[in-house]
Amino acid sequence: MAGKIKNSDLLNVYFIMQKIRLFEERIVMLYPEQEIKTPVHLCIGQEAIASSVCYYLKKEDIVFSNHRSHGHCIAKGLELQSIMAELYGKDTGCCSGKGGSMHLVSPERGIFATSAIVGGGIPLATGAALSLKLKKTKNIAVVFFGDGAVEQGVFYESLNFAALKKLPILFVCENNFYATNSPLSARQPLDNIYKRGEAFGIKGVRCDGNDAISMIDKASKLIKKIRHGSGPFILECRTYRWKAHVGPDCDFDKGCRPLVELESWMKRCPVKRIENYILKNKIATREKLNIIRSKIEEEIDSAVRFAKNSDFPNSKDLYSNVYYTESSCPGQK
């Protein structure tokens, strides 16, 4: 199956996955310093999804993320220093300290808003897809959301509308089987998120979200189809979050989830898996991967330095930007 995937694509996706993993791990290290004063929802364990999907997106394609947004934004090309500075509440952050971890933006990269209201991004992405269609572009919209978000009515309203208008949108559900501490089985009668569009005529695909190779295969095909006008689609990616719902710690000692569950998912670490595949098939040598890794570490080092050395916003900046005052809007181009 992976035969059709180019080696360079595999390596590139691996690079993004590793970048997300190391970035999130750095936050785990730094958080106890208490300089990152914003709630962080880490995506360690889920990296293959954002990396594979966004790899097939163009700069002008639009992505809506959610509270667990670092991975999506990194994969869509938002600079690490811009994210890190935002986490540090600095003026040089991508929201100049106004948004924090949960509201990262980068209009230049098609990230127009990040909502931390569960399900909030789904209708926004649907509207974005509508705009792409009305503007007759070949671009598409992608929305990432958790298994919890499909419990909001607006998910079904969006599916209905997207199908009705045949919108160029991919609904990517990162099913990590928990919403905060509530297991999926306590919230939904059936474990079949990929089928939720059937009643609207939307095809769904289920994928092992911890297997980058299969993610690459499925995401690339779906995105291609959507670009050719046969969207929308649902992609349900089954995965697992390694850290607590929020914060840098593990939540297993608090009795939130069974430890054996984590252990079994850690054995299927998405980063390790693609790495092993690359080595086994001699796509790259261990040395080459080490070089990639240290390059990423350097980039993170410099992002942290940048964030720490940046200035805080002026306290009076609180009052600016309540209304938009420029004459042309960023999304108009």
Add this chain to the structure above:
Amino acid sequence: MPWTKVAVDNAVKNLAFPSLDKNKRTLEFRQALREASFQAFKRDPRVFLMGEGVDDPGGVFGSTLNLHKDFPGRVMDTPISENGLTGFCVGAAVCGMRPILVHMRMDFMLLSFDQILNHAAKICYMSSGRVAVPMVIRSIIGRGWGSSAQHSQALHALFLHMPGIKVVMPSSAYDAKGLLLASIADNNPVIFIEHRWLYDIKDYVPAKEYLIPIGKGFIRKAGKDVTIVAVSLMVQEAMKAAEKLKREDIDIEIIDPRSLNPFDEEIVIESVKKTGRLVFADLGWASGGIGEILLGRMHNKLRPYLKSDVQVISLADTPTPSSPVLEKEFYLDSEDIIKAVKRIL
């Protein structure tokens, strides 16, 4: 009716913070909420509770901790479906149940405005009083640590625009218990708003069940110079301000309205007759905030007694920022109350 036997607690009618009495039983705010729910569950089989994560190891910051073990089946974890959940509770309430719906953050209530404002608030009226909606919506206001624009909002004033719902805001553990029991006992939809920063505060909480009447304000601290009308966490900030002002021989009177709808105008007017000066200490925004709403309503009655401008302490009209520097500029505390008092003295 199970609730007619629960009495108003008269013992602490004229005390400020009864917690100061060391010999009395104390509970944290979170424990007081839990105890009220526990006793309501015991008293009335029609009471049930639902919300996201109410049965998890955190138990809504301790306020519902292990309640599902005491009352299996009556404490429900839920899907993340706020508008639906609100409708489920309204539907159950019109059929005679007494649901309690819990939101970990008040911001999430915005998803259920339709069910709250178009349905819960209007069903009694639309039916000419043939149908009641006895339900409680508990919601928590967060603050700090960069929680930012969607996880921090104090939205109490939004609900004051609409007739048909009550809005209750406790500021102490004693009130949390008595007001929550009163809200559950009430035959109308009650929005019960808790500030997360109150959760650790301990004070006197009687073990028995007791009700605090909704709509009666309370003088937290008597004083002669300036009247402060403070809500929720701002009552605690006003108490701190009172301590500091005392050193400068300024004696403020602190009124805790306990509920904003119904609102006890009388207690404020009586106080202003004495002090001639008035400060509102709110947690929400200035525009359409309680300063504007309540002052607008009472202005004519207050005017003969006012010796100075009225001061309103409220948030600047910006969404909540994330950076600590901006948060510091944004939020209000006892220092802001002190400044306001000095501006009119």
